[in-house]
Amino acid sequence: MAAQRGEGDGVVTSPEAPADVRERARAIPEAAVARLAVYLRVLSGMVEQGVTTISSEELAGAAGVNSAKLRKDLSYIGSYGTRGVGYDVEVLVSHIERILGLTRKHSVAVVGIGNLGHALANYGGFPSRGFPVAALFDIDPDLTGVPVGGIPVNHIDDITSVCSEREVSIGVIATPPQAAQAVCDRLVSAGVQCILNFAPVVLQVPDYVEVRKVDLAVEMQILSFHVARRADEAANDVVNGIGVDGVVIRP
Amino acid sequence: MAAQRGEGDGVVTSPEAPADVRERARAIPEAAVARLAVYLRVLSGMVEQGVTTISSEELAGAAGVNSAKLRKDLSYIGSYGTRGVGYDVEVLVSHIERILGLTRKHSVAVVGIGNLGHALANYGGFPSRGFPVAALFDIDPDLTGVPVGGIPVNHIDDITSVCSEREVSIGVIATPPQAAQAVCDRLVSAGVQCILNFAPVVLQVPDYVEVRKVDLAVEMQILSFHVARRADEAANDVVNGIGVDGVVIRP
DNA sequence: TCAACTTTGTGCAAGCGTTCACAAGCGGTA
DNA sequence: TACCGCTTGTGAACGCTTGCACAAAGTTGA
Numbered sequence: 003m004a005a006q007r008g009e010g011d012g013v014v015t016s017p018e019a020p021a022d023v024r025e026r027a028r029a030i031p032e033a034a035v036a037r038l039a040v041y042l043r044v045l046s047g048m049v050e051q052g053v054t055t056i057s058s059e060e061l062a063g064a065a066g067v068n069s070a071k072l073r074k075d076l077s078y079i080g081s082y083g084t085r086g087v088g089y090d091v092e093v094l095v096s097h098i099e100r101i102l103g104l105t106r107k108h109s110v111a112v113v114g115i116g117n118l119g120h121a122l123a124n125y126g127g128f129p130s131r132g133f134p135v136a137a138l139f140d141i142d143p144d145l146t147g148v149p150v151g152g153i154p155v156n157h158i159d160d161i162t163s164v165c166s167e168r169e170v171s172i173g174v175i176a177t178p179p180q181a182a183q184a185v186c187d188r189l190v191s192a193g194v195q196c197i198l199n200f201a202p203v204v205l206q207v208p209d210y211v212e213v214r215k216v217d218l219a220v221e222m223q224i225l226s227f228h229v230a231r232r233a234d235e236a237a238n239d240v241v242n243g244i245g246v247d248g249v250v251i252r253p
Numbered sequence: 254m255a256a257q258r259g260e261g262d263g264v265v266t267s268p269e270a271p272a273d274v275r276e277r278a279r280a281i282p283e284a285a286v287a288r289l290a291v292y293l294r295v296l297s298g299m300v301e302q303g304v305t306t307i308s309s310e311e312l313a314g315a316a317g318v319n320s321a322k323l324r325k326d327l328s329y330i331g332s333y334g335t336r337g338v339g340y341d342v343e344v345l346v347s348h349i350e351r352i353l354g355l356t357r358k359h360s361v362a363v364v365g366i367g368n369l370g371h372a373l374a375n376y377g378g379f380p381s382r383g384f385p386v387a388a389l390f391d392i393d394p395d396l397t398g399v400p401v402g403g404i405p406v407n408h409i410d411d412i413t414s415v416c417s418e419r420e421v422s423i424g425v426i427a428t429p430p431q432a433a434q435a436v437c438d439r440l441v442s443a444g445v446q447c448i449l450n451f452a453p454v455v456l457q458v459p460d461y462v463e464v465r466k467v468d469l470a471v472e473m474q475i476l477s478f479h480v481a482r483r484a485d486e487a488a489n490d491v492v493n494g495i496g497v498d499g500v501v502i503r504p
Numbered sequence: 505t506c507a508a509c510t511t512t513g514t515g516c517a518a519g520c521g522t523t524c525a526c527a528a529g530c531g532g533t534a
Numbered sequence: 535t536a537c538c539g540c541t542t543g544t545g546a547a548c549g550c551t552t553g554c555a556c557a558a559a560g561t562t563g564a
Contacts, residue, residue: 032475033551039474043453057511066455070553077513085512086560102474103481110473117372124368125469127453133473172476195483196476198469202294202378204317212479214472218376218449221465222361222384223290223353224283225423225447228463230354232446282521308541321523328543336542337530510561519552529542534535 034075042098048091057088109136111170113185114177123151136168165192172196179203281329291316293349299342308339360387362421364436365428374402387419416443423447430454
């Protein structure tokens with residue numbers, strides 16, 4: 003059992019690899035993958051605006067990163083830029099989409115149709131980006147059959163059959179924390195290997211399952227930490243003779 | 254203007270620091286802060302179960318991390334364990350809460366009362382953890398005055414006055430992407446220094462503002478990448494004579 | 505055709521974060 | 535009190551990311 007992200011990602015260099023996309027994909031750092039997704043969004047916006055070519059400097063600015071990092075990230079997926087000119091926006095889009103596996107559709111199942119589940123089921127960003135919501139589940143029998151966002155809710159007991167039948171590749175857990183581990187286990191036994199977890203619980207899963215978590219409480223507490231740090235710094239600075247605005251009050 | 258997380262976090266060692274919490278807080282790595290929040294939740298669960306003492310090994314297991322990392326994380330906030338015994342759960346809880354700044358309340362404003370905004374406004378996890386939702390905003394005049402989750406919605410034009418009046422320290426952006434930057438600017442001018450952004454946009458903010466983003470599309474695409482990588486590996490392994498289950502089919 | 509200019513792609517070094525491994529310290533026991 | 539076993543706290547090594555700086559490569563203009 004591996005728990006969430008972390009160890010176990012040891013990149014194993016396989017013997018005599020056909021130097022192509024396969025090997026490339028293994029070597030891309032997780033952090034770079036996350037940024038590639040951001041670049042992709044920015045680039046999609048560019049396409050709509052009719053921009054055909056973009057420099058690393060411009061793209062980096064729009065994506066909020068440093069241009070050297072951007073170029074390194076793009077170099078992981080190959081060299082598709084033109085020196086002295088920049089990158090062809092459409093070419094870049096299609097290469098990033100290929101690397102991120104967005105050329106095929108990934109069916110999504112949402113489990114737990116509460117406030118968040120409703121929001122997710124109705125969220126337009128999923129289907130439009132190649133992530134059709136293929137199934138909804140809840141434990142409440144009253145919800146069974148009721149359509150949410152155009153899809154009827156199934157009972158949670160049918161997870162295994164429905165998920166394998168509809169070839170769900172990504173499971174989204176939006177249940178209360180108590181139910182999350184059980185739901186996760188069922189998803190895994192239904193063959194789902196990627197899970198996005200909104201429940202504030204550390205899920206235990208087999209090594210081959212990829213879990214990403216979105217934890218609002220943790221995000222809020224990180225922000226809280228920064229508020230506190232800032233307040234402390236201010237207090238500290240005042241003690242050291244520097245005013246709250248950074249103005250030195252006792253030179 | 255700094256964009257989101259990244260550089261600019263250069264830890265400046267201030268002169269003759271009173272070796273206490275203030276200096277400690279600066280030195281804690283961001284990643285460790287995120288984990289501390291997780292430990293805190295696990296520990297809270299322990300308290301409810303009546304557990305009084307816990308070893309690093311146990312806590313690490315429950316939090317899904319390696320025990321050495323856990324001990325190092327805890328060492329950032331001080332030495333509150335007893336060698337040969339472990340940590341006193343309640344002591345640890347109160348120290349983590351102090352470091353994360355959870356001893357004071359942090360008022361939250363949610364902007365954009367769509368599906369997600371509703372879910373956030375009704376989310377019980379916020380108030381119970383010291384993050385009272387103090388204000389809601391939307392651009393739709395029909396929503397103004399309508400209570401959601403017990404709090405009446407204000408019009409977006411009143412952000413500045415309402416936020417400073419109610420001492421909002423954290424702003425949550427749950428608007429469509431087009432509106433996000435404008436809303437962000439208003440929050441910043443209202444004095445909000447911490448922002449949690451759900452809109453799929455890279456926000457541009459002044460250096461002193463802390464932005465965290467929750468980006469569903471990016472999360473999905475990271476999972477998609479792993480699905481694709483896995484499929485490629487499987488294909489690759491079959492080529493190399495290893496079956497899908499890891500069974501060598503051509504020895 | 506050639507020179508000047510622009511922008512990519514990448515080797516290298518510095519900085520962080522993670523992991524290892526073990527000394528230091530504490531409670532229990534004789 | 536002295537010893538033993540267990541667990542913390544942390545110095546040091548390792549490895550991954552980031553950022554710098556520059557050669558390579560392409561375009562433009564004369």
